[in-house]
Amino acid sequence: MVRVRFAPSPTGYVHVGSLRTALYCYLYARHHGGVNILRIEDTDRTRYVEGAVENIIRTMEWAGIEFDEGPFTGGACGPYVQSERTEIYRAHANQLIANNDAYVCFCTSERLDTVRKQQQASGTPPMYDRHCRNLSKEEVATRIASGEPHVVRLRIPIGEVVRFHDLIRGDIEFDSKTIDDQVLLKSDGFPTYHLANIVDDHMMEITHVIRGEEWLSSTPKHVLLYRAFGWEPPKFAHLPLLLNADRSKLSKRQGDVAVEDYREKGYLPHALINFVALLGWNPSATEEIFTIHDLIRDFDLERVNKGGAVFNREKLDWMNAEYMRKMSPHELLPLVRPLLEKRNFVVSDEYAERVIAVMQERVHTLWDFVDFASYFYAAPTFADVDEKYKSKHWTEEAKSRLGELLPKLDASETWNHDALEAIIREYAEANAVSAGKLIHPLRLAVTGRGMGPGLFELLSVIGKEECLRRIRHALQHLT
Protein backbone atom coordinates (compact mmCIF):
# COMPACT_ATOMS: atom_id res chain seq x y z
CA MET A 1 0.00 0.00 0.00
CA VAL A 2 1.44 3.31 -1.09
CA ARG A 3 1.31 5.99 1.58
CA VAL A 4 2.63 9.47 0.83
CA ARG A 5 2.47 12.73 2.67
CA PHE A 6 2.54 16.41 1.89
CA ALA A 7 4.18 18.12 4.87
CA PRO A 8 4.07 21.90 4.68
CA SER A 9 4.95 24.22 7.51
CA PRO A 10 2.38 26.85 8.39
CA THR A 11 4.44 29.94 7.75
CA GLY A 12 2.03 31.86 5.52
CA TYR A 13 1.12 31.38 1.90
CA VAL A 14 1.40 28.21 -0.17
CA HIS A 15 4.26 28.35 -2.68
CA VAL A 16 3.50 27.13 -6.20
CA GLY A 17 6.42 24.73 -5.81
CA SER A 18 4.65 23.29 -2.78
CA LEU A 19 1.51 23.05 -4.84
CA ARG A 20 3.35 20.94 -7.37
CA THR A 21 4.84 18.74 -4.64
CA ALA A 22 1.38 18.30 -3.14
CA LEU A 23 0.00 17.52 -6.58
CA TYR A 24 2.63 14.89 -7.33
CA CYS A 25 1.98 13.27 -3.95
CA TYR A 26 -1.72 13.22 -4.68
CA LEU A 27 -1.28 11.88 -8.20
CA TYR A 28 1.12 9.22 -7.04
CA ALA A 29 -1.19 8.10 -4.26
CA ARG A 30 -4.26 8.02 -6.48
CA HIS A 31 -2.46 6.33 -9.33
CA HIS A 32 -1.46 3.50 -7.03
CA GLY A 33 -4.68 3.37 -5.07
CA GLY A 34 -2.75 4.55 -2.04
CA VAL A 35 -3.24 7.03 0.73
CA ASN A 36 -2.46 10.75 0.63
CA ILE A 37 -1.69 12.34 3.96
CA LEU A 38 -1.46 15.97 5.06
CA ARG A 39 0.88 16.63 7.94
CA ILE A 40 1.56 20.03 9.42
CA GLU A 41 5.19 20.61 10.35
CA ASP A 42 4.93 23.39 12.86
CA THR A 43 7.91 22.66 15.06
CA ASP A 44 9.32 26.14 14.65
CA ARG A 45 7.22 28.26 16.92
CA THR A 46 8.94 31.45 15.83
CA ARG A 47 7.80 31.09 12.26
CA TYR A 48 4.24 30.07 12.94
CA VAL A 49 1.65 32.27 11.25
CA GLU A 50 -1.87 32.45 12.61
CA GLY A 51 -4.39 30.98 10.20
CA ALA A 52 -1.77 29.40 7.99
CA VAL A 53 -3.03 25.86 8.54
CA GLU A 54 -6.52 26.87 7.51
CA ASN A 55 -5.05 28.63 4.51
CA ILE A 56 -3.18 25.52 3.44
CA ILE A 57 -6.31 23.43 3.67
CA ARG A 58 -8.41 26.02 1.86
CA THR A 59 -5.83 26.31 -0.88
CA MET A 60 -5.60 22.55 -1.33
CA GLU A 61 -9.37 22.34 -1.55
CA TRP A 62 -9.40 25.08 -4.14
CA ALA A 63 -6.78 23.21 -6.15
CA GLY A 64 -8.73 19.97 -5.89
CA ILE A 65 -6.04 18.09 -4.00
CA GLU A 66 -7.65 15.69 -1.57
CA PHE A 67 -6.23 14.11 1.57
CA ASP A 68 -7.25 10.82 3.09
CA GLU A 69 -5.67 11.53 6.45
CA GLY A 70 -4.72 14.77 8.11
CA PRO A 71 -5.81 17.44 10.58
CA PHE A 72 -9.63 17.75 10.58
CA THR A 73 -9.79 14.71 8.28
CA GLY A 74 -8.38 12.44 10.98
CA GLY A 75 -6.91 8.99 10.51
CA ALA A 76 -5.30 6.15 12.40
CA CYS A 77 -1.86 7.75 12.69
CA GLY A 78 -2.76 11.08 14.20
CA PRO A 79 -2.35 13.62 15.45
CA TYR A 80 -1.20 15.08 12.13
CA VAL A 81 0.12 18.30 13.61
CA GLN A 82 3.66 17.99 14.88
CA SER A 83 3.29 20.44 17.73
CA GLU A 84 0.84 17.95 19.22
CA ARG A 85 3.39 15.16 19.09
CA THR A 86 6.30 16.62 21.06
CA GLU A 87 6.26 13.85 23.67
CA ILE A 88 6.79 11.29 20.95
CA TYR A 89 9.85 13.09 19.61
CA ARG A 90 11.31 13.57 23.06
CA ALA A 91 10.98 9.86 23.81
CA HIS A 92 12.68 9.01 20.54
CA ALA A 93 15.49 11.46 21.17
CA ASN A 94 16.05 9.82 24.55
CA GLN A 95 16.15 6.41 22.92
CA LEU A 96 18.85 7.67 20.59
CA ILE A 97 20.86 9.03 23.49
CA ALA A 98 20.52 5.75 25.37
CA ASN A 99 21.86 3.90 22.34
CA ASN A 100 24.71 6.37 21.94
CA ASP A 101 23.41 7.47 18.51
CA ALA A 102 22.83 10.96 19.81
CA TYR A 103 24.28 13.14 22.52
CA VAL A 104 23.43 16.12 24.65
CA CYS A 105 25.10 19.38 23.72
CA PHE A 106 25.37 22.44 25.93
CA CYS A 107 27.03 24.80 23.51
CA THR A 108 25.51 28.25 23.48
CA SER A 109 24.54 29.88 20.25
CA GLU A 110 27.24 32.48 20.97
CA ARG A 111 29.91 29.81 21.06
CA LEU A 112 28.51 28.25 17.91
CA ASP A 113 28.65 31.60 16.14
CA THR A 114 32.23 32.13 17.17
CA VAL A 115 33.27 28.70 15.97
CA ARG A 116 31.47 29.23 12.69
CA LYS A 117 33.16 32.55 12.11
CA GLN A 118 36.55 31.07 12.77
CA GLN A 119 35.83 28.26 10.35
CA GLN A 120 34.73 30.67 7.69
CA ALA A 121 37.79 32.80 8.23
CA SER A 122 40.09 29.83 7.92
CA GLY A 123 38.22 28.49 4.93
CA THR A 124 37.13 25.22 6.51
CA PRO A 125 33.58 24.02 6.05
CA PRO A 126 31.27 25.48 8.69
CA MET A 127 30.26 22.53 10.86
CA TYR A 128 29.73 21.87 14.54
CA ASP A 129 33.12 21.14 16.09
CA ARG A 130 31.69 18.29 18.18
CA HIS A 131 32.73 19.99 21.37
CA CYS A 132 30.15 18.12 23.48
CA ARG A 133 30.30 14.83 21.62
CA ASN A 134 32.18 12.99 24.33
CA LEU A 135 30.99 14.43 27.61
CA SER A 136 30.71 11.91 30.42
CA LYS A 137 27.27 10.64 31.46
CA GLU A 138 27.85 12.13 34.89
CA GLU A 139 28.68 15.57 33.60
CA VAL A 140 25.66 15.56 31.33
CA ALA A 141 23.42 14.49 34.18
CA THR A 142 24.62 17.17 36.56
CA ARG A 143 24.48 19.96 34.02
CA ILE A 144 20.95 19.00 32.98
CA ALA A 145 19.97 18.76 36.65
CA SER A 146 21.30 22.24 37.23
CA GLY A 147 18.96 23.52 34.53
CA GLU A 148 21.54 24.30 31.89
CA PRO A 149 19.96 24.72 28.43
CA HIS A 150 20.87 21.99 25.99
CA VAL A 151 20.06 20.40 22.66
CA VAL A 152 20.33 16.85 21.39
CA ARG A 153 22.57 16.14 18.42
CA LEU A 154 22.83 13.20 16.09
CA ARG A 155 26.13 11.35 16.41
CA ILE A 156 27.27 11.01 12.82
CA PRO A 157 29.49 7.93 12.40
CA ILE A 158 33.07 8.51 11.39
CA GLY A 159 34.71 7.27 8.24
CA GLU A 160 31.73 5.96 6.41
CA VAL A 161 29.96 6.51 3.13
CA VAL A 162 26.21 6.95 3.37
CA ARG A 163 24.37 5.68 0.32
CA PHE A 164 20.75 5.84 -0.74
CA HIS A 165 18.71 5.47 -3.84
CA ASP A 166 16.58 8.25 -5.23
CA LEU A 167 13.70 7.32 -7.54
CA ILE A 168 14.42 10.29 -9.76
CA ARG A 169 18.17 10.67 -9.52
CA GLY A 170 19.46 7.17 -8.93
CA ASP A 171 22.17 6.23 -6.45
CA ILE A 172 23.64 9.03 -4.37
CA GLU A 173 26.40 8.90 -1.78
CA PHE A 174 27.85 11.21 0.83
CA ASP A 175 31.03 10.84 2.84
CA SER A 176 30.06 10.98 6.51
CA LYS A 177 32.81 13.50 7.21
CA THR A 178 30.78 16.07 5.26
CA ILE A 179 27.72 15.51 7.42
CA ASP A 180 27.13 17.71 10.44
CA ASP A 181 26.09 16.47 13.89
CA GLN A 182 22.62 17.79 13.33
CA VAL A 183 20.50 19.15 16.15
CA LEU A 184 17.51 16.84 16.64
CA LEU A 185 15.90 18.37 19.68
CA LYS A 186 16.07 22.11 20.27
CA SER A 187 16.57 23.73 23.64
CA ASP A 188 12.91 24.69 23.71
CA GLY A 189 12.07 21.00 23.68
CA PHE A 190 10.72 20.99 20.14
CA PRO A 191 12.26 18.68 17.57
CA THR A 192 13.91 19.93 14.40
CA TYR A 193 12.56 18.93 11.03
CA HIS A 194 15.02 16.08 10.76
CA LEU A 195 13.88 14.22 13.86
CA ALA A 196 10.17 14.93 13.60
CA ASN A 197 10.11 14.07 9.94
CA ILE A 198 11.73 10.67 10.36
CA VAL A 199 9.72 9.70 13.40
CA ASP A 200 6.46 10.71 11.78
CA ASP A 201 7.19 9.18 8.41
CA HIS A 202 7.90 5.92 10.18
CA MET A 203 4.94 6.02 12.51
CA MET A 204 2.62 7.10 9.72
CA GLU A 205 3.99 4.25 7.60
CA ILE A 206 5.02 6.50 4.75
CA THR A 207 6.31 4.46 1.83
CA HIS A 208 7.47 7.27 -0.48
CA VAL A 209 8.96 10.59 0.49
CA ILE A 210 8.26 13.02 -2.34
CA ARG A 211 9.78 16.42 -1.69
CA GLY A 212 11.80 19.22 -3.26
CA GLU A 213 15.43 18.92 -4.25
CA GLU A 214 16.45 21.32 -1.50
CA TRP A 215 16.16 18.31 0.83
CA LEU A 216 18.60 16.17 -1.05
CA SER A 217 21.65 17.21 0.92
CA SER A 218 20.05 16.47 4.27
CA THR A 219 18.83 13.06 3.22
CA PRO A 220 21.96 11.25 4.45
CA LYS A 221 21.16 12.46 7.97
CA HIS A 222 17.72 11.01 7.57
CA VAL A 223 19.09 7.72 6.32
CA LEU A 224 21.36 7.58 9.37
CA LEU A 225 18.42 8.28 11.63
CA TYR A 226 16.39 5.44 10.16
CA ARG A 227 19.34 3.17 10.75
CA ALA A 228 19.82 4.34 14.32
CA PHE A 229 16.18 3.55 15.05
CA GLY A 230 16.43 0.26 13.23
CA TRP A 231 13.73 1.28 10.78
CA GLU A 232 13.40 0.58 7.09
CA PRO A 233 13.67 3.92 5.28
CA PRO A 234 10.99 4.89 2.76
CA LYS A 235 11.77 5.40 -0.89
CA PHE A 236 12.95 8.91 -1.74
CA ALA A 237 12.02 11.06 -4.72
CA HIS A 238 13.56 14.52 -4.86
CA LEU A 239 11.73 16.79 -7.25
CA PRO A 240 13.53 19.34 -9.41
CA LEU A 241 13.07 22.93 -8.33
CA LEU A 242 10.77 25.50 -9.88
CA LEU A 243 12.87 28.38 -11.16
CA ASN A 244 12.75 32.11 -11.81
CA ALA A 245 13.49 33.32 -15.33
CA ASP A 246 17.17 33.63 -14.31
CA ARG A 247 17.11 29.98 -13.21
CA SER A 248 17.45 30.66 -9.51
CA LYS A 249 15.01 29.03 -7.09
CA LEU A 250 11.56 30.49 -7.65
CA SER A 251 11.25 33.33 -5.21
CA LYS A 252 8.90 36.04 -4.15
CA ARG A 253 11.23 38.77 -5.27
CA GLN A 254 10.80 37.93 -8.91
CA GLY A 255 7.05 37.66 -9.20
CA ASP A 256 4.09 35.80 -7.82
CA VAL A 257 4.91 32.60 -5.99
CA ALA A 258 1.85 32.10 -3.82
CA VAL A 259 -0.96 29.93 -5.05
CA GLU A 260 -3.25 32.49 -3.47
CA ASP A 261 -1.78 35.14 -5.79
CA TYR A 262 -2.77 33.17 -8.84
CA ARG A 263 -6.17 32.51 -7.47
CA GLU A 264 -6.71 36.19 -6.82
CA LYS A 265 -5.42 37.13 -10.24
CA GLY A 266 -8.09 35.10 -11.92
CA TYR A 267 -6.50 31.78 -12.75
CA LEU A 268 -8.58 28.63 -12.66
CA PRO A 269 -7.45 25.82 -10.38
CA HIS A 270 -7.57 23.27 -13.18
CA ALA A 271 -5.37 25.43 -15.36
CA LEU A 272 -2.83 26.04 -12.60
CA ILE A 273 -2.77 22.35 -11.73
CA ASN A 274 -2.38 21.33 -15.36
CA PHE A 275 0.40 23.86 -15.76
CA VAL A 276 2.47 22.95 -12.71
CA ALA A 277 1.97 19.24 -13.38
CA LEU A 278 3.92 19.72 -16.59
CA LEU A 279 6.76 21.53 -14.90
CA GLY A 280 9.15 18.67 -14.41
CA TRP A 281 7.04 15.85 -15.73
CA ASN A 282 5.56 15.00 -19.07
CA PRO A 283 3.72 11.89 -20.18
CA SER A 284 3.44 12.32 -23.91
CA ALA A 285 5.05 15.38 -25.40
CA THR A 286 2.18 15.97 -27.78
CA GLU A 287 -0.70 16.66 -25.45
CA GLU A 288 -0.78 19.73 -23.23
CA ILE A 289 -4.22 19.69 -21.70
CA PHE A 290 -4.84 17.08 -19.03
CA THR A 291 -7.76 16.64 -16.69
CA ILE A 292 -6.97 15.55 -13.17
CA HIS A 293 -8.12 12.07 -14.16
CA ASP A 294 -5.66 12.03 -17.05
CA LEU A 295 -2.91 13.10 -14.70
CA ILE A 296 -3.75 10.41 -12.18
CA ARG A 297 -3.84 7.79 -14.91
CA ASP A 298 -0.52 8.81 -16.44
CA PHE A 299 1.55 10.02 -13.51
CA ASP A 300 4.75 8.20 -12.85
CA LEU A 301 7.62 9.32 -10.63
CA GLU A 302 10.12 7.73 -12.95
CA ARG A 303 9.20 10.15 -15.69
CA VAL A 304 9.93 13.15 -13.53
CA ASN A 305 12.82 15.19 -14.91
CA LYS A 306 16.00 15.94 -13.05
CA GLY A 307 16.57 19.52 -14.13
CA GLY A 308 14.78 22.53 -12.68
CA ALA A 309 11.93 24.11 -14.63
CA VAL A 310 11.36 27.80 -15.22
CA PHE A 311 7.88 28.94 -14.28
CA ASN A 312 6.73 30.48 -17.53
CA ARG A 313 3.85 32.86 -16.99
CA GLU A 314 2.98 33.21 -20.69
CA LYS A 315 2.27 29.55 -21.01
CA LEU A 316 0.15 29.61 -17.89
CA ASP A 317 -1.84 32.46 -19.43
CA TRP A 318 -2.38 30.46 -22.56
CA MET A 319 -3.45 27.42 -20.61
CA ASN A 320 -5.81 29.42 -18.44
CA ALA A 321 -7.35 30.86 -21.59
CA GLU A 322 -7.76 27.36 -22.98
CA TYR A 323 -9.68 26.30 -19.91
CA MET A 324 -11.88 29.37 -19.90
CA ARG A 325 -12.75 28.96 -23.57
CA LYS A 326 -13.91 25.43 -22.94
CA MET A 327 -16.30 26.48 -20.20
CA SER A 328 -19.81 27.73 -20.84
CA PRO A 329 -20.71 31.31 -19.91
CA HIS A 330 -23.06 29.81 -17.37
CA GLU A 331 -20.18 27.97 -15.69
CA LEU A 332 -17.98 31.05 -15.81
CA LEU A 333 -20.59 33.37 -14.33
CA PRO A 334 -20.16 32.40 -10.66
CA LEU A 335 -16.42 32.92 -11.02
CA VAL A 336 -16.77 36.33 -12.67
CA ARG A 337 -19.60 37.58 -10.52
CA PRO A 338 -17.53 38.28 -7.37
CA LEU A 339 -15.02 40.18 -9.47
CA LEU A 340 -17.75 42.41 -10.87
CA GLU A 341 -18.87 43.09 -7.36
CA LYS A 342 -15.38 44.08 -6.33
CA ARG A 343 -15.48 46.73 -9.05
CA ASN A 344 -19.01 47.73 -8.04
CA PHE A 345 -20.44 46.80 -11.41
CA VAL A 346 -24.11 45.92 -11.10
CA VAL A 347 -25.61 43.82 -13.87
CA SER A 348 -28.02 40.92 -14.14
CA ASP A 349 -26.82 37.35 -14.48
CA GLU A 350 -28.30 37.16 -17.93
CA TYR A 351 -26.43 40.28 -19.03
CA ALA A 352 -23.17 39.11 -17.50
CA GLU A 353 -23.45 35.80 -19.30
CA ARG A 354 -23.88 37.59 -22.60
CA VAL A 355 -20.78 39.65 -21.91
CA ILE A 356 -18.86 36.51 -21.00
CA ALA A 357 -20.01 34.86 -24.21
CA VAL A 358 -18.67 37.65 -26.41
CA MET A 359 -15.47 38.09 -24.40
CA GLN A 360 -14.61 34.44 -24.01
CA GLU A 361 -12.30 34.21 -27.02
CA ARG A 362 -10.14 37.09 -25.87
CA VAL A 363 -9.41 36.66 -22.18
CA HIS A 364 -6.47 35.18 -20.30
CA THR A 365 -7.71 35.50 -16.74
CA LEU A 366 -11.06 35.91 -15.06
CA TRP A 367 -10.27 39.55 -14.42
CA ASP A 368 -10.16 40.17 -18.16
CA PHE A 369 -13.94 39.60 -18.22
CA VAL A 370 -14.15 42.63 -15.97
CA ASP A 371 -11.27 44.96 -16.70
CA PHE A 372 -10.99 44.43 -20.45
CA ALA A 373 -14.74 44.62 -20.73
CA SER A 374 -15.50 47.45 -18.35
CA TYR A 375 -17.47 49.34 -21.02
CA PHE A 376 -20.13 46.65 -20.82
CA TYR A 377 -20.83 47.66 -17.26
CA ALA A 378 -20.27 51.41 -17.37
CA ALA A 379 -19.99 54.06 -20.08
CA PRO A 380 -16.40 54.72 -21.17
CA THR A 381 -14.67 57.78 -19.80
CA PHE A 382 -12.10 58.02 -22.60
CA ALA A 383 -9.52 58.77 -19.95
CA ASP A 384 -7.23 56.05 -21.23
CA VAL A 385 -8.30 56.12 -24.86
CA ASP A 386 -5.86 54.87 -27.48
CA GLU A 387 -4.88 58.19 -29.07
CA LYS A 388 -3.60 56.58 -32.21
CA TYR A 389 -6.84 54.76 -32.79
CA LYS A 390 -8.81 57.87 -32.00
CA SER A 391 -6.92 60.16 -34.33
CA LYS A 392 -7.27 57.64 -37.10
CA HIS A 393 -10.96 56.96 -36.74
CA TRP A 394 -12.53 59.89 -34.90
CA THR A 395 -12.39 62.27 -37.82
CA GLU A 396 -14.77 65.04 -38.82
CA GLU A 397 -16.00 62.85 -41.61
CA ALA A 398 -16.58 59.99 -39.24
CA LYS A 399 -18.53 62.21 -36.88
CA SER A 400 -20.80 63.47 -39.61
CA ARG A 401 -21.37 59.92 -40.83
CA LEU A 402 -22.32 58.88 -37.33
CA GLY A 403 -24.61 61.87 -37.12
CA GLU A 404 -26.40 60.62 -40.21
CA LEU A 405 -26.42 57.03 -39.03
CA LEU A 406 -27.82 57.83 -35.64
CA PRO A 407 -31.47 58.36 -36.69
CA LYS A 408 -31.37 55.12 -38.68
CA LEU A 409 -30.19 53.24 -35.63
CA ASP A 410 -32.76 55.00 -33.53
CA ALA A 411 -35.47 54.01 -35.96
CA SER A 412 -34.57 50.35 -35.84
CA GLU A 413 -37.19 48.27 -34.14
CA THR A 414 -34.96 45.31 -33.62
CA TRP A 415 -31.57 45.56 -31.97
CA ASN A 416 -29.58 42.48 -32.66
CA HIS A 417 -26.46 41.49 -34.52
CA ASP A 418 -28.09 40.94 -37.91
CA ALA A 419 -30.32 44.00 -37.83
CA LEU A 420 -27.44 46.26 -36.84
CA GLU A 421 -25.19 44.84 -39.48
CA ALA A 422 -27.89 45.37 -42.11
CA ILE A 423 -28.38 49.02 -41.15
CA ILE A 424 -24.71 49.81 -41.16
CA ARG A 425 -23.86 47.97 -44.34
CA GLU A 426 -26.80 49.51 -46.15
CA TYR A 427 -25.69 52.96 -45.13
CA ALA A 428 -22.14 52.22 -46.18
CA GLU A 429 -23.24 50.98 -49.55
CA ALA A 430 -25.65 53.86 -50.16
CA ASN A 431 -22.93 56.36 -49.34
CA ALA A 432 -20.14 54.49 -51.07
CA VAL A 433 -17.93 54.19 -48.00
CA SER A 434 -16.37 51.10 -46.53
CA ALA A 435 -18.15 49.68 -43.52
CA GLY A 436 -14.95 50.16 -41.54
CA LYS A 437 -15.44 53.93 -41.78
CA LEU A 438 -18.49 53.50 -39.59
CA ILE A 439 -17.53 50.53 -37.53
CA HIS A 440 -14.39 51.99 -36.00
CA PRO A 441 -15.90 55.32 -34.95
CA LEU A 442 -18.89 53.49 -33.54
CA ARG A 443 -16.66 51.15 -31.57
CA LEU A 444 -14.75 54.11 -30.20
CA ALA A 445 -17.89 56.03 -29.26
CA VAL A 446 -19.51 53.10 -27.51
CA THR A 447 -16.52 51.38 -25.91
CA GLY A 448 -13.73 53.94 -25.82
CA ARG A 449 -11.40 51.26 -27.08
CA GLY A 450 -9.86 50.08 -30.29
CA MET A 451 -10.23 46.42 -29.58
CA GLY A 452 -12.81 43.99 -28.42
CA PRO A 453 -15.63 41.77 -29.62
CA GLY A 454 -17.28 42.24 -33.01
CA LEU A 455 -19.07 45.56 -33.13
CA PHE A 456 -22.51 44.18 -33.94
CA GLU A 457 -22.52 41.70 -31.10
CA LEU A 458 -21.14 44.26 -28.73
CA LEU A 459 -23.82 46.81 -29.61
CA SER A 460 -26.46 44.19 -29.34
CA VAL A 461 -25.31 43.18 -25.85
CA ILE A 462 -25.11 46.74 -24.56
CA GLY A 463 -28.57 47.54 -25.84
CA LYS A 464 -30.21 50.22 -27.92
CA GLU A 465 -30.84 52.97 -25.41
CA GLU A 466 -27.40 52.84 -23.87
CA CYS A 467 -25.67 52.68 -27.25
CA LEU A 468 -27.57 55.66 -28.63
CA ARG A 469 -26.88 57.59 -25.49
CA ARG A 470 -23.15 56.88 -25.75
CA ILE A 471 -23.02 57.78 -29.44
CA ARG A 472 -24.76 61.11 -28.84
CA HIS A 473 -22.53 61.81 -25.91
CA ALA A 474 -19.39 61.09 -27.89
CA LEU A 475 -20.52 63.20 -30.82
CA GLN A 476 -20.97 66.13 -28.48
CA HIS A 477 -18.08 65.70 -26.10
CA LEU A 478 -15.37 63.59 -27.69
CA THR A 479 -12.93 65.71 -29.60
Next chain:
RNA sequence: GGCCCCUUCGACUAAUGGUUAGGUCACCACCCUUUCACGGUGGCUGAACGGGUUCGAAUCCCGUAGGGGUCACCA
Protein backbone atom coordinates in the same frame (compact mmCIF):
# COMPACT_ATOMS: atom_id res chain seq x y z
C1' G B 1 34.60 27.72 -0.36
C1' G B 2 33.10 22.13 0.97
C1' C B 3 29.45 18.64 -0.40
C1' C B 4 25.46 17.18 -3.60
C1' C B 5 22.43 17.66 -7.95
C1' C B 6 21.67 19.26 -12.90
C1' U B 7 22.65 20.61 -18.44
C1' U B 8 17.94 19.15 -25.88
C1' C B 9 15.11 25.60 -29.41
C1' G B 10 14.11 32.10 -25.45
C1' A B 11 10.57 28.77 -21.98
C1' C B 12 8.19 23.72 -20.92
C1' U B 13 9.51 19.22 -22.99
C1' A B 14 9.69 14.25 -26.56
C1' A B 15 12.97 10.52 -28.06
C1' U B 16 15.59 5.47 -23.91
C1' G B 17 22.44 3.84 -29.90
C1' G B 18 20.36 4.44 -36.26
C1' U B 19 14.69 10.28 -36.68
C1' U B 20 15.46 15.65 -42.05
C1' A B 21 16.09 15.98 -33.45
C1' G B 22 9.23 16.00 -32.76
C1' G B 23 5.33 18.85 -29.91
C1' U B 24 3.48 23.11 -26.92
C1' C B 25 4.08 28.44 -25.25
C1' A B 26 6.26 32.87 -26.92
C1' C B 27 7.83 35.32 -31.40
C1' C B 28 7.46 36.40 -36.97
C1' A B 29 4.76 36.02 -41.72
C1' C B 30 0.45 34.87 -44.38
C1' C B 31 -4.88 33.49 -44.54
C1' C B 32 -9.65 34.60 -42.22
C1' U B 33 -11.50 39.57 -40.75
C1' U B 34 -14.77 45.85 -38.83
C1' U B 35 -10.61 45.95 -34.36
C1' C B 36 -8.59 42.59 -30.76
C1' A B 37 -8.83 37.72 -30.39
C1' C B 38 -10.09 32.67 -31.92
C1' G B 39 -9.03 29.37 -35.87
C1' G B 40 -5.85 27.82 -40.10
C1' U B 41 -1.06 27.60 -42.82
C1' G B 42 4.02 28.35 -42.79
C1' G B 43 8.53 29.97 -40.43
C1' C B 44 12.46 31.12 -36.77
C1' U B 45 15.62 29.18 -33.30
C1' G B 46 18.32 23.76 -29.94
C1' A B 47 21.99 18.84 -28.40
C1' A B 48 27.47 23.64 -23.15
C1' C B 49 32.60 22.16 -24.57
C1' G B 50 36.51 18.40 -25.16
C1' G B 51 37.83 13.48 -25.24
C1' G B 52 36.62 8.43 -25.56
C1' U B 53 33.41 3.49 -26.44
C1' U B 54 30.79 2.00 -31.03
C1' C B 55 29.91 0.49 -37.87
C1' G B 56 26.83 4.41 -35.80
C1' A B 57 26.06 8.77 -29.91
C1' A B 58 21.34 13.91 -27.97
C1' U B 59 21.33 8.99 -25.97
C1' C B 60 26.88 5.11 -22.77
C1' C B 61 31.82 6.52 -20.11
C1' C B 62 35.54 10.27 -18.52
C1' G B 63 37.04 15.23 -18.07
C1' U B 64 36.10 20.58 -18.33
C1' A B 65 32.81 24.56 -18.11
C1' G B 66 28.30 26.63 -16.62
C1' G B 67 23.95 26.67 -13.55
C1' G B 68 21.43 25.36 -9.15
C1' G B 69 20.73 23.48 -4.18
C1' U B 70 22.70 22.98 0.61
C1' C B 71 25.99 23.88 4.56
C1' A B 72 20.69 27.13 11.44
C1' C B 73 18.55 25.27 18.11
C1' C B 74 14.11 27.21 9.62
C1' A B 75 11.39 23.98 7.25
